[in-house]
């Protein structure tokens with residue numbers, strides 16, 4: 001079930017949420033009529049997506065195992081989930097395990113799955129307290145019965161929570177997601193329920209794992225890498241990118257706020273151009 005609201009671009013913030021953030025809001029009346037469409041000053045992103053990178057390097061720098069790096073990464077997940085929720089972000093999507101990560105050594109996969117199961121058990125009360133709805137996107141059918149059971153239990157128990165949606169991408173790949181959508185659309189056409197001429201962006205979106213979720217406004221990647229790694233390729237078409245040099249286990253509430261502040265200073269054009277200055281206003 002999807003309970004996300006298709007809300008307007010600006011969101012009301014409490015003074016506490018705004019503290020420390022150089023956020024600029026659109027005027028209540030919206031942009032002047034002369035402006036070209038879809039030019040906005042970014043405020044608080046509705047949807048933040050994060051590529052959590054650098055657990056392995058963090059561990060290596062300390063002479064620890066990669067699994068210990070992932071464990072420290074899970075601590076960072078808790079911090080960031082709380083911060084995003086407290087800041088008023090509507091959707092937070094975390095890339096926890098890609099479809100390609102199955103190629104990692106078995107012991108590392110096992111450690112990651114064990115952490116996931118632990119997270120689902122241990123964080124249930126935190127998600128309940130903070131009214132966060134948890135949902136998995138990706139090839140859930142590839143998860144072990146135990147891991148799948150743990151995530152589905154958490155999904156069921158948090159389904160009515162409305163403060164923030166936490167999407168965790170597991171065995172996720174954007175190309176895999178698009179192939180799956182193409183197959184489902186073809187099946188609809190073959191069954192005579194859909195005409196090829198009716199396949200538009202909205203039709204494709206209905207078959208994505210993120211159906212009904214607003215596209216990410218802000219994509220954060222840690223560890224300084226400049227790649228999108230098969231993550232939400234359709235959905236990030238107009239996302240603002242923010243690369244943080246810290247390794248994921250070092251990412252904290254301040255780092256999250258810094259990303260929000262950087263986002264607040266961006267001008268989003270969505271393919272349009274900025275309106276030329278109004279000479280009357282200049283006088």
Ligand code: FPP
Nearest residue numbers: 052053054055056057070073074096116119
């Ligand atoms: C990438 O760093 C990180 C991952 C593949 C796993 C992310 C998992 C967590 C943050 C912890 C578990 C998550 C949840 C939701 C409980 P890397 O290992 O590729 O780092 P490296 O590039 O330094 O080797």
